Amino acid sequence: MSQKMELLMHTLVFINYICYVLLAASAIYRLLVFPLFITRLSKIPAAHPLCNVTSLWIYYIRWADIENRTIQRLHKQKGPILRIGPNELSVNCYEEGIKTIYGGGFEKTEFYPRRFANYDGVINIFTTLDSKSHSHRKRMVSNIYSKSFILSSPTVHTTSKVVIYKRLLPLIQQHATTGISIETLSLNYSYSMDAFTAYQFGLGLGTNFIQDVKTRDWYLGNYFAIRPYMFWIGDGYKIWSLLMRIGVNIIPTKVLDAFPEIQAYNLELCDKAEALLSDARALSIEDVPVIYSQERSAMRKDIDAKRFQNPHFLKTEQDYPRRLEIASDMFDMNAAALETSGITLTYLYYELSRHPELQTKLRQELLTLSPTFSFPVPEGQEPELPDSKEVDRLPLLDAILQETLRLYQAVPGRQPRITPAKGCTLAGYSDIPGGVVVQSYGSVLHRNPAVFPDPANWKPERWLNAGEEELKEMKRWFWAFGSGGRMCVGTHVAIHNMKSAIAAIYTNYTTTVVSAGDMAQSDGFMGDPVGKNVVLQFYHV
Known part of the structure; x- marks a missing residue:
C-alpha cells in the first residue's frame, strides 16, 4: 500500500473517530447536560431525579395507576410546581397556575x-x-x-x-x-x-x-x-x-x-x-x-x-x-x-x-x-x-x-x-419556555389544606x-x-x-x-x- 493510500486510510479513521466523539458529545449534551443544567426547567423541583433526563418515571406511575396520589404527595413536599419529565410540568396553584394555563387559552396536546x-x-x-x-x-x-x-x-x-x-x-x-x-x-x-x-x-x-x-x-x-x-x-x-x-x-x-x-x-x-x-x-x-x-x-x-x-x-x-x-x-x-x-x-x-x-x-x-x-x-x-x-x-x-x-x-x-411559543410565568418561575407540556390535577387542587381545611x-x-x-x-x-x-x-x-x-x-x-x-x-x-x-x-x- 502506498504512503498516500495509508495516509488517506488513517485520515478516514481519524475523521470517523471524530464523528463518533462528536455524536457522543452531542448525545451527552442533549440527554444530560442540557436537561440537567442548561434548560430553564432545570431550576424547577423534580418529582424524581430521573425526571430531569427521561420520561420513564412519569410513564411508570401512569402505567401503575398511582399518578394522582403520587403527584399530590410530591406537591405537598416540594411546592406548587414540579418537573415530572424533561419537558413536562405539574402545576398546583391558582395565580400563575390554573388561571394562567386554562384561563390563558393554552392549546391542548395529542x-x-x-x-x-x-x-x-x-x-x-x-x-x-x-x-x-x-x-x-x-x-x-x-x-x-x-x-x-x-x-x-x-x-x-x-x-x-x-x-x-x-x-x-x-x-x-x-x-x-x-x-x-x-x-x-x-x-x-x-x-x-x-x-x-x-x-x-x-x-x-x-x-x-x-x-x-x-x-x-x-x-x-x-x-x-x-x-x-x-x-x-x-x-x-x-x-x-x-x-x-x-x-x-x-x-x-x-x-x-x-x-x-x-x-x-x-x-x-x-x-x-x-x-x-x-x-x-x-x-x-x-x-x-x-x-x-x-x-x-x-x-x-x-x-x-x-x-x-x-x-x-x-x-x-x-x-x-x-x-x-x-x-x-x-x-x-x-x-x-x-x-x-x-x-x-x-x-x-x-x-x-x-x-x-x-x-x-x-x-x-x-x-x-x-x-x-x-x-x-x-x-x-x-x-x-x-x-x-x-x-x-x-x-x-x-x-x-x-x-x-x-x-x-x-x-x-x-x-x-x-405553553405558548413566547413562554410564560408559572408558580413564580418567569422563564418557562414555549412548547412545554403543563398540567394540573383536580384531585390535587381540591386537597389544598390552606383552601379546604x-x-x-x-x-x-x-x-x-x-x-x-x-x-x-x-x-x-x-x-x-x-x-x-x-x-x-x-x-x-x-x-x-x-x-x-x-x-x-x-x-x-x-x-x-x-x-x-x-x-x-x-x-x-x-x-x-x-x-x-x-x-x-x-x-x-
Whole structure:
C-alpha cells in the first residue's frame, strides 16, 4: 500500500473517530447536560431525579395507576410546581397556575384526540386542539347548555319528569317495598345516561337503561372493557403500535372490538334523530332532540357559509352533512354524562348513607319546595316537578353536591396543555419556555389544606359556614368542571340532572350502606370507585 493510500486510510479513521466523539458529545449534551443544567426547567423541583433526563418515571406511575396520589404527595413536599419529565410540568396553584394555563387559552396536546376521538379519529369539541377551532365548535351548542336555558327548558322539564317518576322512583319504590337492596353505581350510570340522552335525542330515541337492564349491561360492559388498557392508548401508544405490527397484542382483540360496538349504537341514534328531523313532522315537547338538532342546524349553517366562499366546499360521501363529526360530538357528550354524573351520584349517596342526620336535614329542606317530589303519586293525579330554579337554589342540596364534586371529582386526572411559543410565568418561575407540556390535577387542587381545611374528609358544611372571602377562594380553586374557555360545556345540565335525582330520592327515602367495595377512587383520568360495587338499602319515609 502506498504512503498516500495509508495516509488517506488513517485520515478516514481519524475523521470517523471524530464523528463518533462528536455524536457522543452531542448525545451527552442533549440527554444530560442540557436537561440537567442548561434548560430553564432545570431550576424547577423534580418529582424524581430521573425526571430531569427521561420520561420513564412519569410513564411508570401512569402505567401503575398511582399518578394522582403520587403527584399530590410530591406537591405537598416540594411546592406548587414540579418537573415530572424533561419537558413536562405539574402545576398546583391558582395565580400563575390554573388561571394562567386554562384561563390563558393554552392549546391542548395529542393526549386528547389519542384517547377521546371517535369513529377512527374523528375530532369532536373536546378533542379539538387549538383554541380558535374549539371556540368555533363550542359556540354551535353553547346556548342550549347555558344555565338559563336548561332551567327553563320545557323539554328538560318534561323529560326529567318521565325519567324520575316513570323509571327511577318506581324502581326504588319496588326495592324499598320488597326490602331488596340496589347496586347503585350501575343504576347511577343508567339514570345519568337516560336523563342526558332524553335531552340530546328526545325521550323517544334516548336510552332507557334504568328499565332495560339487558341493554344497560351490554353497553356498560363494552364501554368499560378498554379501561384497564388506557395507558397503552395514551402514553404507551408508540410501544403498543410497534408491538401490534409484529403481532403482539397487549390489548385483546375482543376489547378493541367492544368500543366500536357502542359507537355504532350511538351512530344509530344520530341517524334516527336525523331521519326524525328530516321528516319535518311536528314533535311533542319530550321528543325534541334538542342537542342533536342544535348542532345539526349549526353545522349546516357553517357549511352554507363556507360554501358561499367556495362552491366546491364539502364534497362528502357521508349519508348527510358532517354525519361523523356530529356523531363524534354526541358520543363524547353522552359518555361524559354517563360517567361523570354516575360517579358523583354514587359517592354522594354513599356519603349521605353514612350520615343519617344529614339526610334528615336535607329532607326538611326539600319539603319546603312546592310542589315537592313526593312519591308515590296519588291515584288519578299527574306527577309534577318543582320549579328547577327553586331546586337549584336550595343551599344544603347545593353544598352536598359541591362537596362531593370537590372530594370525589369524577375526572381527578391530568389536563395537559402546551405553553405558548413566547413562554410564560408559572408558580413564580418567569422563564418557562414555549412548547412545554403543563398540567394540573383536580384531585390535587381540591386537597389544598390552606383552601379546604381537613381536605380528606367530606364536609358539606364548609360551603355553608365559610365567610365571604373564604368562599370566594374555595370557588376559585374548585375545579370539578375545569375552567376557562375549555370548561365542561355540559356543566349546567349535569348539575340539574344530579340535583333532580338527589332531591327526588331523599324527599321520599332514607338510605343505608349494605356493602361497598373499595371506595377509593381509581387513580387515572377518571375516578370511579375501585371496588365498582356500592349496594344501598332504600327505606320509604
